[in-house]
Amino acid sequence: MQPLRGCNMLQLWCLYESFVKLLKAQSCRRTRSNTFPILEAEGTHNFCKLFGHFMFFHRDKFTTVPEVMEDKGDYELYSPNPQVRGMTTLDRTAFRKTISVPVLQVKNEKVNKLVKSLNHRMIQRSGLRRMLEDLSDKGKKLVLLDPHQISTENSFDESDHTVLKQLEISPHVSKYDLELTYENFKTEEILQAVLPEGQCVTSAFSRVGHIAHMNLKDHQLPYKALIGQVIIDKNPGIKSVVNKTKIIDSTYRYFKMEVLAGVDDMTTKVKENNVSYEFDFSKVYWNPRLSTEHERIVGLLKPGDILFDVFAGVGPFAIPAAKKNCTVFANDLNPESYKWLLHNCKLNKVDKNIQVFNMDGRDFLLGTVKEVLTKHLAHLSEKEKALHIVMNLPALAVEFLDTLKQLLTEAPGSSAILPTVHCYSFSKDDDPAADVRRRVEAFLETSLEGCCSVHLVRNVAPHKEMMCLSFQVPANVLYKNYANQEQADEPLPKRPRVLEDSCAEKNRN
Numbered sequence: 001m002q003p004l005r006g007c008n009m010l011q012l013w014c015l016y017e018s019f020v021k022l023l024k025a026q027s028c029r030r031t032r033s034n035t036f037p038i039l040e041a042e043g044t045h046n047f048c049k050l051f052g053h054f055m056f057f058h059r060d061k062f063t064t065v066p067e068v069m070e071d072k073g074d075y076e077l078y079s080p081n082p083q084v085r086g087m088t089t090l091d092r093t094a095f096r097k098t099i100s101v102p103v104l105q106v107k108n109e110k111v112n113k114l115v116k117s118l119n120h121r122m123i124q125r126s127g128l129r130r131m132l133e134d135l136s137d138k139g140k141k142l143v144l145l146d147p148h149q150i151s152t153e154n155s156f157d158e159s160d161h162t163v164l165k166q167l168e169i170s171p172h173v174s175k176y177d178l179e180l181t182y183e184n185f186k187t188e189e190i191l192q193a194v195l196p197e198g199q200c201v202t203s204a205f206s207r208v209g210h211i212a213h214m215n216l217k218d219h220q221l222p223y224k225a226l227i228g229q230v231i232i233d234k235n236p237g238i239k240s241v242v243n244k245t246k247i248i249d250s251t252y253r254y255f256k257m258e259v260l261a262g263v264d265d266m267t268t269k270v271k272e273n274n275v276s277y278e279f280d281f282s283k284v285y286w287n288p289r290l291s292t293e294h295e296r297i298v299g300l301l302k303p304g305d306i307l308f309d310v311f312a313g314v315g316p317f318a319i320p321a322a323k324k325n326c327t328v329f330a331n332d333l334n335p336e337s338y339k340w341l342l343h344n345c346k347l348n349k350v351d352k353n354i355q356v357f358n359m360d361g362r363d364f365l366l367g368t369v370k371e372v373l374t375k376h377l378a379h380l381s382e383k384e385k386a387l388h389i390v391m392n393l394p395a396l397a398v399e400f401l402d403t404l405k406q407l408l409t410e411a412p413g414s415s416a417i418l419p420t421v422h423c424y425s426f427s428k429d430d431d432p433a434a435d436v437r438r439r440v441e442a443f444l445e446t447s448l449e450g451c452c453s454v455h456l457v458r459n460v461a462p463h464k465e466m467m468c469l470s471f472q473v474p475a476n477v478l479y480k481n482y483a484n485q486e487q488a489d490e491p492l493p494k495r496p497r498v499l500e501d502s503c504a505e506k507n508r509n
């Protein structure tokens with residue numbers, strides 16, 4: 001950690017992001033088990049690992065990192081009129097502004113060659129044309145130069161001058177009054193200009209189909225309608241902008257939301273990991289930030305495996321698993337989730353592989369899960385099928401684990417496979433992995449030493465992590481009469497693939 005001390009956190013974040021992007025571009029793979037996203041690449045693994053640890057220990061400091069890093073010069077030149085400050089109803093015409101930009105007068109036939117050779121000196125801003133008709137001379141064009149680099153002909157370096165000489169273009173730089181309109185400004189520039197000076201501007205949103213989902217701060221609320229409209233204007237495909245209110249439905253985990261701008265239609269369609277889902281975003285739980293986690297768990301399954309999804313939502317674990325030819329039993333207590341889950345099974349043509357239930361998770365575990373396990377466990381051989389139970393209700397799932405205690409009465413056959421549970425939980429502890437394991441062990445009343453793995457899913461808020469603890473249910477927990485069985489002294493079945501990685505605590509050392 002020593003060399004990283006004294007660095008600006010923002011710079012470190014940028015460095016890390018660039019590094020990750022670079023590695024991704026080189027098609028590096030993610031490790032299967034990690035305490036923080038750590039990337040594998042020859043010669044870079046240690047750096048990433050070190051950075052992973054650094055980020056993990058300083059995770060609370062990274063939640064407010066702005067999405068867009070500002071170039072101050074760019075901001076001053078391209079900032080809208082100061083009169084827009086305080087505007088609460090969007091008036092696009094008020095953003096008109098004239099700036100003076102340097103231009104070269106170039107004969108029509110030489111323009112293309114010049115742009116090729118002096119591309120780096122041209123105005124660098126998407127949405128702005130680099131060439132304009134020269135109204136004083138039909139045979140010429142005005143080539144717009146970057147005002148940050150060029151003010152007079154002395155701004156050109158030697159090689160620029162050589163190019164201009166070769167093309168017989170005069171290096172004389174004149175000024176052109178360029179009108180900027182609302183369309184030319186970026187979202188941040190508009191909001192920066194409108195909202196009170198010195199206060200945090202965020203235009204960050206999660207996209208769920210045609211809906212942009214924001215989480216505005218109190219000081220932004222007076223501008224909420226304007227913010228919503230700007231998001232719609234600047235993001236093709238976004239038709240509604242909603243703000244998450246502080247009210248969360250305590251049972252079904254969806255947020256109450258307020259439409260800030262656009263259409264009040266919350267029935268939307270999204271694609272995640274190549275699977276389509278439709279649902280009413282105002283009535284069910286959907287979080288686009290979980291797509292990697294859904295993919296990770298489904299990646300652990302093999303065709304023929306059995307998946308029980310206790311808190312299935314609209315199906316982001318269940319449907320891809322069924323598409324992979326697993327047999328799926330998916331449940332959700334929310335009647336709306338159940339309705340859309342059924343709909344999505346049909347939409348993805350997997351209704352044959354899924355049975356869908358609408359009941360409390362506890363009843364599902366004590367009923368359907370018990371029934372299916374009883375029927376299948378004795379006949380399974382390890383080569384054939386694995387059993388997985390996914391429990392993604394991080395606020396409460398741990399408390400459902402006691403249902404697994406003595407769930408089955410029959411003695412395990414020698415080839416029986418114990419189900420693997422993936423149980424999600426939030427933790428605010430300094431050591432979230434140990435905290436979650438401790439709580440799971442308390443509900444199971446057994447130690448999971450050496451037979452569980454913990455995965456950091458995401459940082460939810462400062463000092464609040466979402467974790468996934470995966471473990472194979474110990475036979476002495478699952479079977480009522482296990483202690484009395486002759487097989488009790490026999491070695492337990494092998495641990496499944498997911499548990500081959502050691503616990504997160506070990507990974508971090």
Ligand SMILES: C[S@@+](CC[C@H](N)C(=O)[O-])C[C@H]1O[C@@H](n2cnc3c(N)ncnc32)[C@H](O)[C@@H]1O
Binds near residue numbers: 251285362393
């Ligand atoms: C955090 S969401 C997860 C949904 C989905 N698995 C996903 O990954 O997006 C939890 C789900 O559990 C459902 N739920 C809440 N309490 C429940 C209970 N007691 N029994 C069954 N489902 C429940 C909610 O309706 C919600 O859809």
